[in-house]
Amino acid sequence: MAKSVVFQLNDPSLFHEASLLNGEWVKAKSGKTFDVEDPGSKKIFASCPANDTSDVDQYVENSQTAFESYRIINPRQRAKILLKWHELITNAREDIATIVVYETGKPMTEAMGEVDYALGFAWWFAGEAERVRGSVAQPSISNRRTFVIKQPIGVSVALVPWNFPVAMIIRKVAAALAAGCSIIVKPSPETPLSVMALADLALRAGLPSGVLNVISTDNENTPAVSERLCKHPLVRKVTFTGSTRVGSIVARHCSEGLKKVTMELGGNCPFLIFDDGDLEQAVAALMILKWRTAGQACTHANRVYVQNGVYDKFAQMILEATQKLRVGHGVDAGATMGPLTTSRGIEKLEKHVADAVSKGGKIMCGGKQPVDLSGYFFEPTIISNMTSDMLTTKEEIFGPLLGLYRFDTEAEAVKLANDTNMGLASYFFTKDVDRTWRLLENLEAGMIGMNTGNSSCAESPFGGIKESGYGKEAGKDVAIEEYLISKTGTLTVA
Ligand code: NAD
Numbered sequence: 412m413a414k415s416v417v418f419q420l421n422d423p424s425l426f427h428e429a430s431l432l433n434g435e436w437v438k439a440k441s442g443k444t445f446d447v448e449d450p451g452s453k454k455i456f457a458s459c460p461a462n463d464t465s466d467v468d469q470y471v472e473n474s475q476t477a478f479e480s481y482r483i484i485n486p487r488q489r490a491k492i493l494l495k496w497h498e499l500i501t502n503a504r505e506d507i508a509t510i511v512v513y514e515t516g517k518p519m520t521e522a523m524g525e526v527d528y529a530l531g532f533a534w535w536f537a538g539e540a541e542r543v544r545g546s547v548a549q550p551s552i553s554n555r556r557t558f559v560i561k562q563p564i565g566v567s568v569a570l571v572p573w574n575f576p577v578a579m580i581i582r583k584v585a586a587a588l589a590a591g592c593s594i595i596v597k598p599s600p601e602t603p604l605s606v607m608a609l610a611d612l613a614l615r616a617g618l619p620s621g622v623l624n625v626i627s628t629d630n631e632n633t634p635a636v637s638e639r640l641c642k643h644p645l646v647r648k649v650t651f652t653g654s655t656r657v658g659s660i661v662a663r664h665c666s667e668g669l670k671k672v673t674m675e676l677g678g679n680c681p682f683l684i685f686d687d688g689d690l691e692q693a694v695a696a697l698m699i700l701k702w703r704t705a706g707q708a709c710t711h712a713n714r715v716y717v718q719n720g721v722y723d724k725f726a727q728m729i730l731e732a733t734q735k736l737r738v739g740h741g742v743d744a745g746a747t748m749g750p751l752t753t754s755r756g757i758e759k760l761e762k763h764v765a766d767a768v769s770k771g772g773k774i775m776c777g778g779k780q781p782v783d784l785s786g787y788f789f790e791p792t793i794i795s796n797m798t799s800d801m802l803t804t805k806e807e808i809f810g811p812l813l814g815l816y817r818f819d820t821e822a823e824a825v826k827l828a829n830d831t832n833m834g835l836a837s838y839f840f841t842k843d844v845d846r847t848w849r850l851l852e853n854l855e856a857g858m859i860g861m862n863t864g865n866s867s868c869a870e871s872p873f874g875g876i877k878e879s880g881y882g883k884e885a886g887k888d889v890a891i892e893e894y895l896i897s898k899t900g901t902l903t904v905a
Contacts, residue, residue: 416456420506427607434620445629450516451740451786467639477621478593493537495616512741514602516749529578531869540589563591565647576602590894603627673882678835681828682712686720688840696864706811750786760810766802834877
């Protein structure tokens with residue numbers, strides 16, 4: 412389809428409607444392409460190669476060749492490449508954010524914020540590259556010595572979602588590169604351009620050709636291309652971020668070759684406000700946690716539980732703050748909430764709202780698509796009187812719907828919060844120190860926000876428990892470990 416949106420970048424050479432193989436910008440063998448749409452206008456702004464399974468092997472084989480030379484580059488050199496990448500992304504911050512705005516619909520300030528957040532991972536893993544170390548032990552047999560060395564695992568594959576295309580890529584790629592692995596990224600079909608721009612900057616930073624390859628494809632070919640990547644015998648590691656449903660398919664593919672896997676999956680995160688909590692602090696946190704990315708984040712508050720003593724006051728405060736939001740296209744300087752990224756998101760929201768209303772939920776604001784905007788927009792929606800039997804309680808909303816629930820006691824709040832098969836993040840607001848410690852211990856989640864809605868930074872491990880996945884990204888030792896193998900050496904000493 413013909414392009415109907417054109418935008419200018421400061422550096423237009425960062426815009427690649429191509430895949431990246433061995434340092435070259437290439438098409439699919441079939442020559443087929445797919446359109447990339449601006450969700451804020453439903454207009455096409457790019458078309459990228461629709462690679463299929465016949466394209467996959469050359470990416471993997473090239474990645475293996477590149478790995479063989481990259482693995483022996485010393486850690487400081489790898490760290491220098493990562494720091495240069497960090498510098499170049501910082502300089503291209505506005506261009507990367509502009510691409511993200513057109514791909515995802517998020518407002519420019521949010522896209523800039525995502526780039527800044529993502530940069531933290533490039534910086535962090537540059538440091539981690541030099542901190543990899545093994546260990547030495549003296550076994551009980553007197554003439555023996557034993558030690559462990561760490562080595563890069565090999566060709567890695569990253570399958571990534573569209574909601575934070577820059578952060579998800581840098582968090583995975585920087586860890587792999589720091590460890591000495593080569594990596595193939597398969598971007599989401601909604602967001603290939605930002606990934607290509609980042610890959611271009613990695614080449615400019617001095618990353619050898621083939622160490623980072625990017626294979627784009629459309630929604631139709633994604634399952635088969637991903638399966639081929641996961642099952643290829645040369646691939647030793649797969650890192651997936653996306654829904655729990657697709658994560659379990661990917662895990663099955665990886666199980667055949669017993670590949671090492673990281674799974675960053677969906678959330679259904681509870682947000683608890685106690686009578687003694689700072690309500691202004693809680694509102695400020697929730698305004699970001701709920702409405703940023705139009706609610707399309709795995710760590711977003713899916714269920715907001717408010718203790719009875721402050722329920723009415725809090726409901727009024729969050730309503731007033733929400734009514735100040737301005738829904739609009741991401742490039743519109745006044746917009747504070749963008750559209751959903753896909754039409755699938757709108758269908759899901761409509762289903763959730765109808766279900767909640769049919770079971771007694773009361774719409775305080777929103778509940779429908781705005782009539783004056785042509786993209787995948789949905790009004791920020793607050794529903795009170797939420798109950799446990801509703802769809803929104805049971806599954807991730809992934810959209811701008813805030814459901815308010817009541818509770819009486821701390822024990823009840825913990826039970827409600829944990830009543831899910833997910834365990835990504837939990838948040839609570841209280842001034843009681845004893846309760847803070849109890850909740851930290853009793854809430855079932857990989858990340859706990861205490862009087863904050865922010866649970867992620869480069870310095871601490873990111874990841875969930877239960878059906879939110881396994882393995883960690885970011886943080887000291889654990890994240891780089893995902894891309895390493897341990898080798899035990901035993902030596903006889905005369
Ligand atoms: P998704 O699971 O539909 O897709 C994720 C990736 O997998 C995309 O690249 C997609 O093209 C690909 N994919 C789709 N079907 C596939 C298949 N059958 N086989 C292999 N790959 C396939 O998720 P999404 O809609 O892109 O993203 C939203 C989900 O991601 C939400 O559930 C969200 O919670 C989760 N998420 C988790 C984290 C985290 O760190 N835990 C971060 C962001 C998003």
